[in-house]
Amino acid sequence: MTTERVPVPARPTEDDLAGLFTALSNWGRWGDDDERGTLNHLTEAHRRHAATLVVDGVPVSLAHDLGTAPSPETPFPAHHHMLAAGDARDNTGIPGYEASRDYVGTQVHGLGITHVDALCHMFVDGRMYNGRPASDVRSDGARSNTIMTFAEGVVGRGVLLDLVAARDGVPLDDAAIVTRAELEAAEAALGVTVGTGDIVCVATGRDARRAEAGGALDPGRGMAGLHPDCLPWLREREVAVLGSDGISDPMPGLGVPNWMFPVHQIGIVGLGLPLIDNLHLGRLAERCAAAGRYEFLFSMGTLRVVGGTGCPVNPIAVL
Numbered sequence: 001m002t003t004e005r006v007p008v009p010a011r012p013t014e015d016d017l018a019g020l021f022t023a024l025s026n027w028g029r030w031g032d033d034d035e036r037g038t039l040n041h042l043t044e045a046h047r048r049h050a051a052t053l054v055v056d057g058v059p060v061s062l063a064h065d066l067g068t069a070p071s072p073e074t075p076f077p078a079h080h081h082m083l084a085a086g087d088a089r090d091n092t093g094i095p096g097y098e099a100s101r102d103y104v105g106t107q108v109h110g111l112g113i114t115h116v117d118a119l120c121h122m123f124v125d126g127r128m129y130n131g132r133p134a135s136d137v138r139s140d141g142a143r144s145n146t147i148m149t150f151a152e153g154v155v156g157r158g159v160l161l162d163l164v165a166a167r168d169g170v171p172l173d174d175a176a177i178v179t180r181a182e183l184e185a186a187e188a189a190l191g192v193t194v195g196t197g198d199i200v201c202v203a204t205g206r207d208a209r210r211a212e213a214g215g216a217l218d219p220g221r222g223m224a225g226l227h228p229d230c231l232p233w234l235r236e237r238e239v240a241v242l243g244s245d246g247i248s249d250p251m252p253g254l255g256v257p258n259w260m261f262p263v264h265q266i267g268i269v270g271l272g273l274p275l276i277d278n279l280h281l282g283r284l285a286e287r288c289a290a291a292g293r294y295e296f297l298f299s300m301g302t303l304r305v306v307g308g309t310g311c312p313v314n315p316i317a318v319l
Contacts, residue, residue, distance in 0.1 A: 005236070008229035017228060017259040017266065024235050025270045027130050035145050037119055037129055037272020042156045042240040046197035050157040050297045054318050060287050062201070062243075062279045063114040063314040066106065072218040073278075074112030079105045108310040109277070111219045111247060116302060117275045119145035121309045122268040129272045141307020150274075150302040150311070154241060158298030158317055159198050161186045162285045163224075164205040172204050175222025177250045180229045192294040196238040199298045202226070206245040207282030225250030228262045235271055242267065243276035243315070276300070276315065284317050291319055 006023050009016055030040045067077045082102050084091045089098040108115050119129040120142040126134045129145050136143040163178060164171055166186035172178075183202075187193055194200055204224035210217045223246045234242060242248055242263075249261040259265060267273040288294045300315040 006232040008227070008232065010227075010229075012228055012254065012256060014257050014259060017256055017262055020228060020231060020262075021124060021266045021270045024231055024266060026235075026272045027270075032130065034130055034272075035119065035149050037274065038238070038240050039149065039154070039272075039274065041238045042154070042197040042199075046157060046240075047155050050155065053157060053295055054297050055293075056291065056319050058287060058319045060284045060317045060319065061314055062281060062284060062317055063312075064112070064278060064280045066104070066312065067112060071112065071216050072220070073216065074110060076107050076110070078113070079103070106312060108308070108312060111223070112278055113312055114278045114280065114314070115276070115310050115312045116147070116150065116241075116300070117264070117268060117277065117310045118142070118147040118149065118308060119268055119272055119274065122264050124265050124269045127269070129269055137309065141305075142309055143307070147302055147305050147308035147311050150300075151304050153302070154199065154274075154298070154300045156240060156298055157195075157198050158201060158296045159192055159194050160190075160201050160203060160281065160284055160288050160294045160296070160317075161192075161194075162190065162203040162281070162288065162294065164203065164208070165285060165289060166190055171208070172224050173222070174209065174224065175250060175252065176204065176224040177227045177254070178202070178204070178224060178230065179227045180233045183226075183230060183233060190294045194237045194239060197240050198237070199241040199243065199300075200234075200239050201243045201276075201279060201281055201284070202248070203245050203281040203285050207280055211282075219251060223247065223251040225253075226263050228254075228259075228266065231263065231266050231271070234267065234273060239273065241274050241276060243279045245279050245281045247277045248275050276313065279315065287317075287319055293319070
């Protein structure tokens with residue numbers, strides 16, 4: 001684990017973030033042809049260790065239901081309709097064969113659907129991770145850094161940093177900007193240390209806020225997320241995947257020109273760090289608090305979408 005420390009001002013400028021992108025870049029670290037990025041930190045040895053963390057065998061879904069009705073969080077929801085329902089159960093024309101069939105289609109990215117971002121999702125100055133050009137992503141899909149990097153699944157040690165629990169139940173503001181110091185304080189409060197190859201899930205209490213709001217939130221009121229000073233920490237700790245009950249970036253953010261979403265821009269493009277957005281972490285937070293432990297076996301599979309920039313997912317934590 002590297003011990004380098006890259007300072008980030010509390011109120012960074014455009015030049016500060018451009019410099020941070022360069023300082024933290026993993027381009028070429030695992031070879032010029034690499035498309036795995038920080039998944040390289042997650043080795044077979046890490047997966048074997050993660051399997052030993054299962055104590056109770058309790059599985060917990062970390063995904064939201066796939067919404068089919070528009071909401072402020074998901075203005076373009078999934079399409080779900082029946083191709084054959086119970087009243088047309090014999091539509092196949094095969095005697096004795098009765099079945100129902102349906103169709104599902106959805107956009108991948110956004111503020112409501114639980115999804116993972118592939119490394120072709122973001123660009124900085126026309127380049128994606130490892131220097132590949134934006135032109136590699138075409139109208140029929142991407143040619144590099146695609147969701148197929150995840151085709152064998154992501155399995156490893158999951159760590160929940162429940163920021164509300166770490167603050168003795170004090171909720172975060174809707175638009176809270178979480179600093180490196182707060183992540184480290186959460187580690188200490190929860191008795192867990194983030195290390196090489198970990199899948200880190202940051203809970204800001206979004207699920208509780210949604211429940212208190214009657215089941216829907218307006219992202220326009222703000223979303224809690226990480227300050228850019230967390231990015232050097234993520235690189236130093238050699239985190240494999242970062243997830244959040246938000247999008248990891250705060251909204252409306254710091255207002256730095258050309259760096260609206262620095263965790264996405266620097267994390268995905270510079271570090272090669274896959275992000276899982278809009279996790280449902282409320283159920284996991286309850287389980288972890290009851291068990292008194294904040295590490296678990298994490299498992300996530302994706303659809304094998306050739307050329308895909310991301311994919312809706314249903315990650316599973318097993319305690």
